[in-house]
Amino acid sequence: MNCDRVHDLLPLYLSGELKDEELAHVKLHLQGCAQCATAVQADSALDNALRTAMLEETPDVSAVLGRIHERMAAPWWKRPQFISMPMAGVAALVVLAVFALIVLPRLSVHQAQRNMALAAAGDHYQDLVLLRHPDWEYKPEDVARFLQRQFPHRQDLLPSITPEGAAFEKVRLCSLSGTSYAHFVFRTGTVETSVFLLPNSGGSAPNQAVHLTNGEHGLDVAGFSSAGLAGMVVGQHGSVPTLAIADRLSRTL
């Protein structure tokens, strides 16, 4: 291998991309050619000095990352879409037409949330009205074990989630659309309130509460999200202030 060929291969040699036979040939040449060896050393030193100089001034990327995290946490329907303006106009018209004609009359919430809310209302109805589930924990020691198992870092959970003027009655683990929730029941006279909590999860947008739907059985459902926990409150429409309870839980849990 001659000096010209080594010179051609130098960028690959410096980036560590030369392999096998070519690498061996270049190395052999460098051992016997002081001029090429000096050139390699000079380029390598130049690269190191350039890298050091440029990396000394690391740009502050925190503002950009903050905005990225904010967008990532937003639900998909709130994320901005980068499409061209003419396309955006057409898309907006189509969305408005569909919304006005089909979606608006039927849907007050996102379908996935609606399904989950209906599942919660259904579980509340099945448990409390039809008395279908035998696996409730009532006894204080059983309830304490349940709480320790499902919410090990929440020693004061029960008093925190008890609605004002209500008393805790029972708790069980239930499955809503395939997801396990802890279903707590509280009683104020003859009125029952259910609180569904998702163990070990905080909401992506904490301290928020929202009314979801009037359930099929005359039940209201309100969802909430706090820094540490997320869940839903279910109760008889007109008797249980589900949204107010959800709002309090979103701020206090």
Place this chain on the structure above:
Amino acid sequence: MGLGEVSFFPAHESAMSGDRASEFENVALPHAAGLLRYALRLAGEKGRAEDLVQETLLSAWRNFRQFTRGTNCKAWLFRILTNLHYKQVRRSGLRPEVHAEEQDVRLAAPERVSASQEMREAFARLTSEHQEVLHLAVIEGFDIREIAELLQVPQGTVMSRLSRARASLRAALQARDLIQKERLRGGSL
């Protein structure tokens, strides 16, 4: 209160699963500083560079399902950023390249600057083409094949550009060294 602001579902109910979001945080977001450094070189102005990086990362996040695990995420992100930049340049009619060597770059007093600052000033005097290829190879550590894909030029072109860019940088440093010696000689008279 906006319904969309509340999330009380497990992560897998959302548009992107929690695992995938966490993977994006681990494999994509650590390259944000490198992207911004390169965007500053391309866009020249901090506000535009930040917008470019933001758009790049959001585009990557929206299309993260298309990213193949185990492949080079950094190269993927830089490709998105480069494409977005040149798309913006074409749309706005801006000049894509500014040849620093054609400009009258005022140098700081040599005796007051560090070796690193001298290097940065010499680098700033190179053409955009030379800055680009050195930046990608030396500062960001891309290999020749990746740079060729990013810039959409043959690998041989990248190699020859790199050789010429190193020679230009060395010449710029030597020119600066000469100026410094001249000034010192002038100062001692």
